[in-house]
Amino acid sequence: MKLTVWTYEGPPHVGAMRVATGMTGLHYVLHAPQGDTYADLLFTMIERRNHRPPVTYTTFQARDLGADTANLFKTAAQDAYDRFKPEAIIVGASCTAELIQDDPGGMAETMGLPVPVIPLELPSYQRKENFGADETFFQIVKALARPMERTKQITANLIGPTALGFRHRDDIQEVTALLSDMGISVNVVAPMTSSPSDIARMGAAHFNVLMYPETAETAARWMERELDQPYTRVVPIGVGATRDFIAEVAKITGVVPYMDESRLRLPWYSKSVDSTYLTGKRVFVFGDGTHVLAAARVARDEMGFEVVGMGCYNREMARPVRAMAKDFGLTATITDDYLEVERTIEALQPEMILGTQMERHIGKRLGIPCAVISAPVHVQDFPARYSPQMGIEGANVLFDTWVHPLVMGLEEHLLHMFRDDFEFHDAAGASHHGGHTKPAPQEVADAGGPAPQTPGSISEEKKNTSFGVIWLDDAERELKKIPFFVRGKARRNTETFATERGVAEISVDTLYEAKAHYAR
Amino acid sequence: MTELPRLPASGGCRDTPILKQRGQREVFCGLTGIIWLHRKMQDAFFLVIGSRTCAHLLQSAAGVMIFAEPRFGTAILEETDLAGLADAQDELDKVVDELLARRPDIKQLFLVGSCPSEVIKLDLSKAAERMTQRHAPSVRVLNFSGSGIETTFTQGEDACLASMVPVLPKTDERQLLLVGALPDVVEEQAIGLLEAMGIGPIKVLPAPRASDDLGVGTGTVYALTQPFLGDTHDALTRRGARHLPAPFPFGDEGTTGWLAAIATEFNVDPALFEKVTAAPRARARKAISQAAETLNGKSVFFFPDSQLEIPLARFLTRECGMDAIEVSAPFIHKGIIGPDLDMLAEGPTISEGQDVDLQLDRARAARPDLTVCGLGLANPLEADGLATKWAIELVFTPVHFYEQAGDLAGLFSRPLRRADLLKLEAP
Numbered sequence: 029m030k031l032t033v034w035t036y037e038g039p040p041h042v043g044a045m046r047v048a049t050g051m052t053g054l055h056y057v058l059h060a061p062q063g064d065t066y067a068d069l070l071f072t073m074i075e076r077r078n079h080r081p082p083v084t085y086t087t088f089q090a091r092d093l094g095a096d097t098a099n100l101f102k103t104a105a106q107d108a109y110d111r112f113k114p115e116a117i118i119v120g121a122s123c124t125a126e127l128i129q130d131d132p133g134g135m136a137e138t139m140g141l142p143v144p145v146i147p148l149e150l151p152s153y154q155r156k157e158n159f160g161a162d163e164t165f166f167q168i169v170k171a172l173a174r175p176m177e178r179t180k181q182i183t184a185n186l187i188g189p190t191a192l193g194f195r196h197r198d199d200i201q202e203v204t205a206l207l208s209d210m211g212i213s214v215n216v217v218a219p220m221t222s223s224p225s226d227i228a229r230m231g232a233a234h235f236n237v238l239m240y241p242e243t244a245e246t247a248a249r250w251m252e253r254e255l256d257q258p259y260t261r262v263v264p265i266g267v268g269a270t271r272d273f274i275a276e277v278a279k280i281t282g283v284v285p286y287m288d289e290s291r292l293r294l295p296w297y298s299k300s301v302d303s304t305y306l307t308g309k310r311v312f313v314f315g316d317g318t319h320v321l322a323a324a325r326v327a328r329d330e331m332g333f334e335v336v337g338m339g340c341y342n343r344e345m346a347r348p349v350r351a352m353a354k355d356f357g358l359t360a361t362i363t364d365d366y367l368e369v370e371r372t373i374e375a376l377q378p379e380m381i382l383g384t385q386m387e388r389h390i391g392k393r394l395g396i397p398c399a400v401i402s403a404p405v406h407v408q409d410f411p412a413r414y415s416p417q418m419g420i421e422g423a424n425v426l427f428d429t430w431v432h433p434l435v436m437g438l439e440e441h442l443l444h445m446f447r448d449d450f451e452f453h454d455a456a457g458a459s460h461h462g463g464h465t466k467p468a469p470q471e472v473a474d475a476g477g478p479a480p481q482t483p484g485s486i487s488e489e490k491k492n493t494s495f496g497v498i499w500l501d502d503a504e505r506e507l508k509k510i511p512f513f514v515r516g517k518a519r520r521n522t523e524t525f526a527t528e529r530g531v532a533e534i535s536v537d538t539l540y541e542a543k544a545h546y547a548r
Numbered sequence: 549m550t551e552l553p554r555l556p557a558s559g560g561c562r563d564t565p566i567l568k569q570r571g572q573r574e575v576f577c578g579l580t581g582i583i584w585l586h587r588k589m590q591d592a593f594f595l596v597i598g599s600r601t602c603a604h605l606l607q608s609a610a611g612v613m614i615f616a617e618p619r620f621g622t623a624i625l626e627e628t629d630l631a632g633l634a635d636a637q638d639e640l641d642k643v644v645d646e647l648l649a650r651r652p653d654i655k656q657l658f659l660v661g662s663c664p665s666e667v668i669k670l671d672l673s674k675a676a677e678r679m680t681q682r683h684a685p686s687v688r689v690l691n692f693s694g695s696g697i698e699t700t701f702t703q704g705e706d707a708c709l710a711s712m713v714p715v716l717p718k719t720d721e722r723q724l725l726l727v728g729a730l731p732d733v734v735e736e737q738a739i740g741l742l743e744a745m746g747i748g749p750i751k752v753l754p755a756p757r758a759s760d761d762l763g764v765g766t767g768t769v770y771a772l773t774q775p776f777l778g779d780t781h782d783a784l785t786r787r788g789a790r791h792l793p794a795p796f797p798f799g800d801e802g803t804t805g806w807l808a809a810i811a812t813e814f815n816v817d818p819a820l821f822e823k824v825t826a827a828p829r830a831r832a833r834k835a836i837s838q839a840a841e842t843l844n845g846k847s848v849f850f851f852p853d854s855q856l857e858i859p860l861a862r863f864l865t866r867e868c869g870m871d872a873i874e875v876s877a878p879f880i881h882k883g884i885i886g887p888d889l890d891m892l893a894e895g896p897t898i899s900e901g902q903d904v905d906l907q908l909d910r911a912r913a914a915r916p917d918l919t920v921c922g923l924g925l926a927n928p929l930e931a932d933g934l935a936t937k938w939a940i941e942l943v944f945t946p947v948h949f950y951e952q953a954g955d956l957a958g959l960f961s962r963p964l965r966r967a968d969l970l971k972l973e974a975p
Contacts, residue, residue: 029626031646035603123600
């Protein structure tokens with residue numbers, strides 16, 4: 029039993045729903061109690077889908093448990109077939125139905141439905157959403173894809189995009205363009221946009237582009253083995269990775285590598301003088317493994333940030349994330365415990381977070397800007413505009429979205445110079461953040477909502493610090509003159525500096541000695 | 549003298565045959581109630597004993613409201629817990645010890661049952677008893693079910709309040725008890741009106757804090773503020789308290805009828821009742837009439853969701869001039885909803901439970917001007933050209949009593965006004 033406050037991933041059947049909802053002509057019959065239908069709203073509200081997910085739930089209740097939940101399942105499956113006439117059906121159980129052991133897969137197979145029925149075994153008490161999506165897509169591919177003659181022209185399947193994916197919609201378009209520039213066309217994009225009959229012709233492609241290892245790596249491996257299709261390992265997020273991706277595709281296909289850089293703006297934007305202020309910004313990177321690996325590289329090599337911490341919530345990606353962290357001289361934070369991530373961020377005091385919507389809330393509470401780089405998704409992660417993460421436009425989007433939450437270069441100086449101006453004081457915050465006065469970060473603990481203050485809350489500012497050193501009044505006043513967005517770091521650095529030297533009281537001199545010590 | 553609402557001449561819906569279909573029900577489970585209950589009870593913590601699905605539901609229903617550390621959480625059952633039940637009780641003790649050590653501010657802990665905990669027959673009442681002894685007197689531990697196999701959406705609040713009734717101290721004092729979790733501002737308005745009529749003492753269930761001296765006994769009369777409190781109603785009756793049946797306080801008529809039922813019980817002078825209610829009634833009527841301009845003559849179709857459907861249909865048809873096509877609720881408890889059914893004129897189909905596909909067929913055939921439904925259905929129906937009002941907002945927004953009557957009507961008129969405002973199609 030594990031106490032959980034917020035979760036990064038849903039249960040595995042939600043992963044299966046992401047696959048089914050992304051596809052057409054497929055129906056999911058889910059043995060599940062009343063209430064599990066809440067998952068529909070993830071798709072209709074967060075992603076603003078204009079149709080219901082193709083899922084029929086048996087919605088059994090307590091009174092059915094003593095009677096006949098098995099028949100309830102059969103009726104639901106038959107009704108779903110009669111009403112929706114899908115090309116194929118996937119069947120499975122949610123966490124509760126797994127416990128009553130009705131064996132939906134076995135039952136559906138005996139029903140003699142005239143379309144392929146694909147049973148799913150998704151262990152709800154061991155695995156999570158990404159596993160559910162990966163396993164479901166793998167089972168569908170395994171059941172329907174067969175070796176066949178290759179297309180005459182060189183083609184690729186794009187695999188991994190699902191419903192409710194972080195920018196999957198736009199990444200498909202960007203990767204299609206990258207390939208098209210090299211004269212390679214797309215055979216099938218799956219699971220999102222494909223039907224079961226499309227899956228059946230995936231074998232015609234020359235290779236697979238594995239866009240998201242989280243949701244399609246098992247299928248990619250199977251197709252490599254059974255359909256003799258190599259797959260790409262590089263995920264083209266960021267300029268360097270996009271170039272590597274093109275080189276990899278060229279190597280697989282024998283096509284001459286080509287990249288149209290006319291629209292690529294990140295390199296010049298990053299070199300231009302206004303970006304100098306980005307140098308060495310301390311960032312913490314957290315999310316799903318794929319996006320974290322990509323973001324850490326972009327942060328260091330393309331933005332000039334200093335990555336001070338990184339990690340992922342999906343254990344399946346722990347190995348590569350640990351390896352990259354080691355390469356960066358860091359220890360990776362591999363956890364799905366939101367409170368642990370919060371503690372890590374608090375201890376590191378980064379100047380920026382590249383994280384998920386959950387870290388955005390942590391950042392709000394701690395007064396640290398955050399750009400969102402990964403699922404779990406929020407309605408804001410489905411912008412109306414074209415906003416990919418991958419390829420050339422993806423790199424441009426990364427530059428913009430990561431710079432936006434930061435206080436701009438010149439503005440940083442102006443805030444510092446005019447800190448006592450009645451309108452332009454530091455607590456006013458950055459002008460592009462709505463211009464409203466906001467309290468200093470120590471007081472914005474509740475910004476995420478009307479959460480109550482609880483005793484022992486970490487956000488409470490004490491004069492007696494956790495290090496046991498005391499701030500003298502003069503030093504405290506001097507600290508307040510430092511712009512709010514670096515004040516937390518200054519406070520922490522000074523305390524560390526004092527503690528290391530056995531200084532019990534922090535004076536103005538201690539503050540500036542620490543500043544000199546940490547100057548870079 | 550205040551004019552009380554009249555019953556429809558053609559007869560109400562109390563004896564209308566109820567359409568009952570069985571199939572997929574597109575509804576929340578009772579765990580959803582935790583989202584508002586934990587805001588209302590400020591020293592309570594809600595610990596769901598369930599699966600990752602339960603945690604995911606709470607998070608999705610809470611939407612953007614991610615608090616640093618909310619007063620609810622999920623003890624997620626793992627493979628090892630499913631192997632043997634004795635272990636699960638020990639594990640639960642560990643989780644609760646850890647939780648209470650970190651949150652000394654918690655005075656009431658609710659162990660909330662879920663589908664998985666009920667299927668494996670994890671005895672939470674035994675656990676609650678044991679923990680109450682262990683953590684007395686600083687923490688009281690109760691249990692209730694929010695599972696989807698036992699409860700639908702707002703029934704979670706009912707189960708929670710019902711679990712609190714047996715442990716309330718006994719009192720013989722003559723008192724009025726208002727039952728149902730309302731936003732503070734609304735609750736204060738209601739109490740204000742009743743106190744102005746000289747009624748008191750007035751107590752509220754749930755009380756904001758465990759230490760608030762709330763008792764119950766034969767001197768207690770109670771009024772429900774929400775129509776979904778069937779089990780709480782039964783539990784209070786068992787403690788000797790007496791229910792004051794009334795229409796629910798939505799809109800001018802509902803509020804007046806509800807207040808009148810209490811005023812009659814407390815022998816309030818009619819002139820005083822008129823004096824206290826006249827001004828807010830007039831304000832409510834004026835505010836409703838603005839929204840009613842948009843709603844008048846329009847048709848409405850209710851999917852089952854919160855059990856508020858029948859009182860709301862009564863309000864929309866009688867005070868806003870709408871025509872109800874179908875009014876469905878997850879459950880219809882005539883002992884509670886009877887006065888509203890009496891006032892709702894015959895005509896609409898009254899249905900209980902649902903087969904969502906068949907009900908969608910009916911809605912699409914009827915093409916109502918406004919469909920009141922859950923979040924899973926709203927955008928798909930909008931895409932079909934049907935204006936919708938998502939029902940969950942009705943539970944999260946202050947909509948009770950006179951001062952909110954205009955806001956309530958506005959929730960329904962806004963989607964229609966919006967559809968009129970937007971000029972998005974090519975000419």
